[in-house]
Amino acid sequence: MKKKLSDMKPGEKGRIVEIDSSIRASVAGMGIRTGEELKVAAEQPIGGPVVIVVRGRETSLGKGLARSIIVECEK
Amino acid sequence: MKKIFLAGNPNVGKSVLFNRLSGARATVSNYPGTTVDFTKSRMRIAGKEYEIVDLPGAFSLEPKDKAEEVARDMLKKEKPDAVVSVIDATAVERGLYLTLELIEKGYPIVVALNMSDVARDRKIKIDVRKLEEILGVPVVETVATTGSGLKELVSRIEEAKPVDVGAIKQRAGR
Numbered sequence: 622m623k624k625k626l627s628d629m630k631p632g633e634k635g636r637i638v639e640i641d642s643s644i645r646a647s648v649a650g651m652g653i654r655t656g657e658e659l660k661v662a663a664e665q666p667i668g669g670p671v672v673i674v675v676r677g678r679e680t681s682l683g684k685g686l687a688r689s690i691i692v693e694c695e696k
Numbered sequence: 697m698k699k700i701f702l703a704g705n706p707n708v709g710k711s712v713l714f715n716r717l718s719g720a721r722a723t724v725s726n727y728p729g730t731t732v733d734f735t736k737s738r739m740r741i742a743g744k745e746y747e748i749v750d751l752p753g754a755f756s757l758e759p760k761d762k763a764e765e766v767a768r769d770m771l772k773k774e775k776p777d778a779v780v781s782v783i784d785a786t787a788v789e790r791g792l793y794l795t796l797e798l799i800e801k802g803y804p805i806v807v808a809l810n811m812s813d814v815a816r817d818r819k820i821k822i823d824v825r826k827l828e829e830i831l832g833v834p835v836v837e838t839v840a841t842t843g844s845g846l847k848e849l850v851s852r853i854e855e856a857k858p859v860d861v862g863a864i865k866q867r868a869g870r
Contacts, residue, residue, distance in 0.1 A: 647764075650705075650756030650793040678787055686760065 622694050626661075626671060627687035634660045634695045641689035648690070651680045659692065699747045699774060700739075700853060703767065703798060704782030705791055706753030709810040711735070712840040713782060714750040717850070732766040741850055749776070755790075757797045771803065778856035779803045780849070785815035785822060785837065795831075799864070804856035805833045808849055812837040830867045832859040 623638065637655050640648065652675045653659075662679055663672040670681040682690075704710045718737035726733050735750040751770060752763035759765035771779070779798055783791030788809070798805055809815075809822060828835040834852040838845035 644760070646758040647756055647760035650754075650758075650790070650797070652787075652790045652793075676787075676789065678790065 622696075623691055624694050625688055626659075626673070626682070626690040626692050627684050629661045629671075629692060629694065631661050631663050634658065635692035637690060638693045639691035644686055644689050648682070648686060651682075652676055652678060653680070653682070653690070697738075697745055697747050698777040699749065701749045701751055701771065701774070701776040701779045702782055703751050703771070703779050703794065704753065704810075705755050705784065705787075705794060706763075708753075708782050708784040708791065709840045710753065710782045711750055713780075713808065713810060713838065713846075714748065716840055716843055716846055718748055727766045727770070730762055730766060732762050734766065734770065741853065749774075754794060756794060757801065771798075771801070777804065778806060778853050780806050780808050780853070782808045782810050785809040785812040786818060786820055788822060796861070796864075799831070799833070799859050800861050802858045804858050805831075806849065806853055806856045807831065807833060807835040808845075809835060809837045810840055812845070813839045813842070831864060832867070833857070 637657050640655055657675050660674045662674050668684050670683050671687045672679055672681045702710050702714055717739050724733050724735050732752050734752055737748050739746050739748050751767040754764040754767040757768045759768055781795040781798055795807060824835050824837060834855045836845055836849045838849055
């Protein structure tokens with residue numbers, strides 16, 4: 622099932638299938654690219670950042686950026 | 697006076713490296729109009745005085761936050777004579793992204809593979825010679841917290857030079 626990264630819950634895993642072209646270049650440096658597997662490690666309250674793990678590295682992403690990333694989620 | 701910039705992702709040990717190199721006689725300033733700060737100092741290499749700047753941590757030169765914007769703007773405006781691209785040796789793939797961007801923009805680069813002790817402990821093997829051969833710039837393994845590798849890094853800063861990205865692609869077999 623495809624979901625926005627911003628809608629994923631901690632513990633959920635998936636593979637990145639789409640990144641909005643407007644943010645593609647700015648998140649690529651964090652290792653966030655289509656085809657990469659990720660896991661949501663934590664979610665901060667009040668619209669705070671999402672913490673994800675990509676290639677064994679934790680990175681946090683603002684909700685705005687997370688909304689522009691589409692993930693094919695594992696069941 | 698020649699300028700050396702330290703660039704790299706957040707939390708790769710850039711500032712520890714900076715303190716080692718500068719001997720901690722640094723001035724902290726806010727970039728005009730922002731609350732993002734950068735640190736500046738001087739160091740001597742072989743009798744010559746250099747200005748050394750610790751840039752805010754950045755993943756990319758395509759900024760998505762203020763810190764990245766400051767890093768990019770300072771590079772653009774100040775035209776450093778050498779940029780030490782500090783990479784976390786346990787996350788080389790991620791660090792290479794910024795390094796390649798810096799190379800693409802024509803900055804003269806030296807790569808510091810920092811925290812190489814942690815990488816070794818985690819059984820991560822890096823073929824430094826091969827990386828150096830492909831990138832065409834000096835690549836030095838460092839441990840900023842102990843000072844290991846810093847002598848070699850400093851001695852090779854003068855070797856920093858702009859490299860053509862096309863040539864790197866060819867050498868990487870892409």
